[in-house]
Amino acid sequence: MSGAGPLSPTVPASHPEKRGLLRMTPSLRPGEADMAAVLEKKKPKVIVCDGNEAAAWGVSLANVDMVAVYPITPQSSLVEYVAKFVADGRLKADIVDVEGEHSVLSVLQGGMLAGARTYTATCGPGLAFMFEPYLRTPGLRMPMVMSIVTRDTLSPQSVWGGHQDAMSVREAGWIQLYCETVQEVLDTVVMAYRIAEHHDVMLPVNVCHDGNYLSYGASRVELPEQADVDAFLGAKDVNWHVALDPTRPMGVDPLTGGAGGPGPRMFVKYRKGQCRGMQNALAVIEEAHAEWNRHVGRWHAPLIEPYRMEDARFALVTLGSMTGAAKDAVDEARGAGVSVGLVKVKTYRPFPLKAIAAALAPVEAVGVIDRSVDFGFDCGPLYKDVLGALAGLPRRIPARSFIGGLAGADITVGHVQRVIGEVAELAASGTPGPTAWLNERD
Amino acid sequence: MHSHYLILGASHAALSAVAAIRMADTDNALTVVAKEPHLPYSPTVLPYVVSGRSDPARIALADEAWFGERKVDVLRGTGVAGVDPVLRRVRLADGRELFYDKLLVATGARPFVPPVPGLSALPFHVLRTLDDALALREAARGARRALVLGAGLIGSHAAENLAKAGLEVTVVEREPRMLPAYFDARAAAIIERRFAEHGVRVLTGATVRTAERAAEGCRLGVENGAGWEALEADLLVVGAGVVPATDFLAGTRMDGNRGIPVDDDMAAAEGIWAAGDCARVASFYGGPPVVGGILPDAVQQGRVAGQAMAGDPGRKPYAGAIPLNTYTFFGHQAVSVGVQDLPGAETHRCGDPAAGRDLKVVTRDGRLAGIFGIDWPFDGGVMWELILRRVDLAPVMDRFLADPQDTARTLMSKLWR
Amino acid sequence: MTAYSTLRFDAARCTGCGDCMTACAVAKTGSDDPGRSRLRVLPGNTPGTWEAAVCRQCGDPRCVSFCPAAALAKDPETGTVEWDGAKCVNCLLCTVGCAYAGIAFDAAAGHVAKCDHCGGNPACAAACGEGALEWMTTARIYNEVGQDEDLFVPGLAGCQGCNTEIVMRHAMRRIGPDCVLATPPGCVPGMGSVGYNGMTGTKVPVFHPLLTNAASMLAGVRRAHKRQGRDVLAVALAGDGGASDVGFQSLSGAAERGEEILFIVIDNEGYMNTGMQRSSCTPFGAWTSTTPVGERGRGKTQDAKNLPLIMVMHECDYVATASTAFMEDFYAKLDRAIAAARHGFAYLHVYSPCTTGWRFPAEKNIEVARRAVECNFVTLWEFTPEAGLRFTRDPDRPRPLADYLSALGKFRHLGADQVGHLERHLAENVKRLRGLAREPAAA
Missing domain, CATH: 3.50.50.60 (FAD/NAD(P)-binding domain)
Known part of the structure; x- marks a missing residue:
């Protein structure tokens, strides 16, 4: 499952987006090299754009019916791009400029229940404000797609990137996919509709891309052909299961539960169904990525991406755009004879527990880098989840939490090199030190 | 033949009972037996038939459609020969027999012929x-x-x-x-x-x-x-008066020509009610029961009887007879409501007999007991209600005597508007 | 029994001018002698008050029963008790039958005379400049709407005498099945309209939005159907708390954007479903469970937010207030609101007395609703951007406010200062509305 590897490991580490760009060249899964011949003929259209514009392109290609917008840094340019696409007639969607994020999601819920494919984007305080309708979206099995252009939460007041917003809603029942590159942002927004609207899933998807790093960083991006995307997505069918439509009258979301009668078992039925949809999503996400590759000719790792994990003694676990710098650091460490590998998590919710456990099972120590914190456990949230994966293994593998890149701070090759050093020590001692804060002395 | 409700008679009391029954019970079989072949009419209109004022073809109080809407079977042109209250059976003059669950006798009255030799x-x-x-x-x-x-x-x-x-x-x-x-x-x-x-x-x-x-x-x-x-x-x-037309009850406990005694539900016996000119009812003013023999009373009694027969939970008991009539003569109007005298009553005389106009008001304890006028405007129906409600007139007595019509109307507006 | 159109006499508005009687006499006899009117206005029991004696066109008319000549009959089509002069024998028994002085001897004519509603266009009502005599079309509406399907199931679990249930059922009868209905949390879904554990109480597509987002969700519903070329009416039946407090942002946003929604607020002046807590629509001085009355507490200390007026300031395509005590007015506004919601935001604010939360007997609900209007506690008006604001019931000469306050337990504790405050506030409110009104009230 390993990718083809970087074409140019010598690119300066201080420009993660640029490295991302270089990695954008299609990587083919082993055994699918015959697709290369197909791609040769297609001559993909190439543009240079940032992650926000890439998301807008994804929205346009997915033939979304309704977009509700409310601006917030660093998401604003994304909805501006969508509005422009609508104004230009490229995207034939209803664009609703509402009075706040709460209504953003509410308008879309109404639209979805009446049969519309919907999209929006937000971050940080906006996400917090839409929390009330946000919570009920997965419960009503609404297959909506929303980008979180991640931003650290208040306070201290901050407008820069960090995963704290998305991490704060990780147990709300939405699928969360984290992108590493601008190209992956575009591709994942489209794929998210196939995942969300799959009849075995019917759950909303957050496509997370890092504020600042991916939102504003411009890269070379290949635009898929509309016909390929159409073939990939198939027919729209978002409200077959729950609808507000006089031709199919029903009471949507009646009071359910209580201590007696059919209430308890009915509520459990819905909750369990929601959990089952989440677990079903693991296979559907893999299938969607495979189908994307088949139709469009570009491969992204669906759940996790193990990088140079062959014979690795230690492993790093990363999330989002930091992975670029981490891969460089791993390459450098391998060059220096250190047997280290990396596991990038793309699908964070549902948590790909088995895939992560399998990928980490052979190593002696693990370092998990988070761009947010888990207040309850004084560590990173991804770290805590990885501990859950490791706990099921027959052998105890020591792991340590590293937190960096908060509120727009960089996670550089240097930071990751330090992490690699700490993990090597951990492998020797077997005793994890306390949570390490990478930018504490920057 | 069996009918749940059987009504003997087809004038005011009977029709009023039909309407009342059908307000409460739209389903059970209802049969009306009319002695005459004509559609129901009022005896009160007959002088006007004699004078030519009324066209006999246009005096029907109810027609076939009216009975049809109310799902009533009407047997016309046959009198009643006898009633067997035990078997709940009525024998008709033409020999037919009808069984009933509930019977209303509303056969009215027949003329009294004085026993003058020759x-x-x-x-x-x-x-x-x-x-x-x-x-x-x-x-x-x-x-x-x-x-x-x-x-x-x-x-x-x-x-x-x-x-x-x-x-x-x-x-x-x-x-x-x-x-x-x-x-x-x-x-x-x-x-x-x-x-x-x-x-x-x-x-x-x-x-x-x-x-x-x-x-x-x-x-x-x-x-x-x-x-x-x-x-x-x-x-x-x-034209020497009438007596109840109840000959067919001979041999029953309701025998006699002084009217069928009834209670305030118009019930006369088990399964039998009576209303109108053939019923003997309590007087509103107390004292011995009376046979009213007047149209408004027949309507009221028929309604009470019908409600009682159908078990209408909204029924009110019969309040007692109040003499009540209107009389027009040579273009003049006389209205009489209530009694001329009562023990302890006070009589107020107004009017202008020389000019042919008259008003007499009888009160007791400030309450109206009777009011009688000739060419004197007042609303008989409002006065009747004042008597029934025993409205205290003392605070407005002077106004009432000076202008009974508007004073009573004002009271009406306040009390039962 | 069928109901019919009829004359309504409002004693509180009558000045005793007698114009109605003159009009009746002219229309019926050609004479302008008010003595020949078939309607008689007379002094009431207290000086300065007036009463009317006129035929009630009874459902079971005793005058008809008493007539020996079949000269009187109730017309099954119009409900009018008709007099046939060719059959009448002038016996006057009808006058004995009427307890309302609705039929009387007209000496000049030489026979009895009674109101015949002038064939459906009564001269008296047209002549009344005070609004004391009205030709009521409630019955016509009943006959029309009685044919429409009730779109809620029988047996919704509202409190006894619930006014909100009346609003819901009537509104939805008029709106019909081709709609999507939002019922944000409160009494409307609380009585089982959306349903419970898999069952629903409504026959149209219905949903529980959040307390905060009914207008936003409906905007999405309406737009998505419209994209598909379908005209599906988007309707909210919302409480005042959700609309004026926590849901106000989405309401205001949708109104500003001109979303095509019929937004009906059922104003019972607080959070009655959750236990009678204060909302911003709760009036000054009112007891609620969060503005209790005690040694120091004397009810709410702020005036109610004037939500319908705020909606006027949004320049909505239609804004109106209504009351279940004035159903013909309510229905007329429903019709206009439904039409407006097909091209813009329509807002209907219906006052809904709450027997449970306001503390009054269940059977008094409509009476309380009526007094609220008659005392100007509630004003009835409508607004469109083209025609501006117009009173649909003249707020002139209101009944004393005490008539309303005394009927409600929630105002029982009010002191004279608080009553004075309310009176000033209500007067100010009418003055403000009058300033906005471009034309006089409807007749």
Whole structure:
């Protein structure tokens, strides 16, 4: 499952987006090299754009019916791009400029229940404000797609990137996919509709891309052909299961539960169904990525991406755009004879527990880098989840939490090199030190 | 044949009962037995049939459609021969038998013919049925002189109509005044004056002692305070009152011609109710029960009986009879509501008898007991309600006596608007 | 029994001028002698008050039962008790039958006379400049709407005498099935309209939005159907708390954007479903469970937010207030609001007395609703951007406010200062509305 590897490991580490760009060249899964011949003929259209514009392109290609917008840094340019696409007639969607994020999601819920494919984007305080309708979206099995252009939460007041917003809603029942590159942002927004609207899933998807790093960083991006995307997505069918439509009258979301009668078992039925949809999503996400590759000719790792994990003694676990710098650091460490590998998590919710456990099972120590914190456990949230994966293994593998890149701070090759050093020590001692804060002395 | 509800009679009390039953029970079988072949009509309209004012073809109170809408079977043209309260069976004059669960006797009244020697052998007219009216109308056309026995409502109406038809008319009344049941001497004098003005001779306090044939038609021997007088006429009308038409009850506990005694649900016996001119009811003012014999009472009693028969939970018991009538004569209006006198009552006299207008108000403890007027405007229905509700008039008594109509209307607005 | 159009006499508005009687006399006899009117206005029991005696066109008319000549009959089509002069024998028994002085002898005419509604266009009502005599079309509406399907199931679990249930059922009858209905949390879904554990109480597509987002969700519903070329009416039946407090942002946003929604607020002046807590629509001085009355507490200390007026300031395509005590007015506004919601935002604010939360007997609900309007506690008006604001019931000469306050337990504790405050506030409110009104009230 390993990718083809970087074409140019010598690119300066201080420009993660640029490295991302270089990695954008299609990587083919082993055994699918015959697709290369197909791609040769297609001559993909190439543009240079940032992650926000890439998301807008994804929205346009997915033939979304309704977009509700409310601006917030660093998401604003994304909805501006969508509005422009609508104004230009490229995207034939209803664009609703509402009075706040709460209504953003509410308008879309109404639209979805009446049969519309919907999209929006937000971050940080906006996400917090839409929390009330946000919570009920997965419960009503609404297959909506929303980008979180991640931003650290208040306070201290901050407008820069960090995963704290998305991490704060990780147990709300939405699928969360984290992108590493601008190209992956575009591709994942489209794929998210196939995942969300799959009849075995019917759950909303957050496509997370890092504020600042991916939102504003411009890269070379290949635009898929509309016909390929159409073939990939198939027919729209978002409200077959729950609808507000006089031709199919029903009471949507009646009071359910209580201590007696059919209430308890009915509520459990819905909750369990929601959990089952989440677990079903693991296979559907893999299938969607495979189908994307088949139709469009570009491969992204669906759940996790193990990088140079062959014979690795230690492993790093990363999330989002930091992975670029981490891969460089791993390459450098391998060059220096250190047997280290990396596991990038793309699908964070549902948590790909088995895939992560399998990928980490052979190593002696693990370092998990988070761009947010888990207040309850004084560590990173991804770290805590990885501990859950490791706990099921027959052998105890020591792991340590590293937190960096908060509120727009960089996670550089240097930071990751330090992490690699700490993990090597951990492998020797077997005793994890306390949570390490990478930018504490920057 | 069986009918859940069976109603004997087809005039005001019966029709009122039909309506009341169907308000509460739209399903159970209901049968009405009408003695006459005609559609239901009111005996009260008959004088106007005689005078030609009413077209006999247009006096029906209910037609086939009305009964059809209410799912009523009507058996017309057959009288009742007998009632068996134990078997709950009615025998009709034509021999048919009807079984019932609930029976209403609303057969009304028949004319009373005074026991004057020789009278029954003479050709005379009464006025209780449509056929009576048509016969009298026909007879009046060829007649010259008429004698009317009785100056009650029927007799007085008949006398007026015959006079208007050009006959020379004499009325003989046993009581000392006309319309003794509704008006006192002063009011009656005004009425009598109008009759006199129109050439009608009214003999009050006069009793017919003999009756015999004469060349012209008949000759009656009449005794009054002053002596005897022989009166001849070619048309004789007997309007001396009515008695309940309940002959078919002979042999039952309801036998007798003094009316069927009923309670305030109009119930007479197990499964039997009675209403209208054949029922003997409590008086609103207490004292012995009475046979009302007036149209408004028949309507009220029929409604109460119907509600009771259908078990209407909204029914109110019958409040008791209040004498009540209107009488128009030679273009003048007389209205009588309540009683002329009561123990402990106070009488207020107003009016202008010389001008032919009169008002008498009877009160007790500040409450209205009766009000009687001739050409004096007031609303009989509002007055009736004041009596029934025992409204205290003391605070407005002066206003009431000066202007009973508007004062009563104001009270009405406040009390039952 | 069918109901019919009829004359309504409002004693509180009558000045005793007698114009109605003159009009009746002219229309019916050609004479301008008010004595010949078939309607009689007379002094009431207290000086300065007036009463009317006129035929009630009874459902089971005793005058008809008492008529020996079949000269009186109730017309099954119009409900009018008709008099046939060709059959009448002038016996006056009908006058004995009527307890309302609705039929009386007209000496000049020589026969009885009664109101015949002038064939459906009564001269008296047209002549009344005070609004004391009205030709009520409630019955016509009943006959029309009685044919429409009730779109809620029988047996919704509202409190006894619930006014909100009346609003819901009538509104939805008029709106019909081709709609999507939002019922944000509160009494409307609380009585089981959306349903419970898999069952629903509504026959149209219905949903529980959040307390905060009914207008936003409906905007999405309406737009998505419209994209598909379908005209599906988007309707909210919302409480005042959700609309004026926590849901106000989405309401205001949708109104500003001109979303095509019919937004009906059922104003019971607080959070009645959750236990009678204060909302911003709760009036000054009112007891609620969060503005209790005690040694120091004397009810709410702020005036109610004037939500319908705020909606006027949004320049919505239609804004109106309504009351279940004035159903013909309510229905007329429903019709206009439904039409407006097909091209813009329509807002209907219906006052809904709450027997449970306001503390009054269940059977008094409509009476309380009526008094609220008659005392100007509630004003009835409508607004469109083209025609501006217009009173649909003249607020002139209101009944004393005490008539309303005394009927409600929630105002029982009010002191004279508080009553004075309310009176000033209500007067100010009418003055403000009058300033906005471009034309006089409807007749």
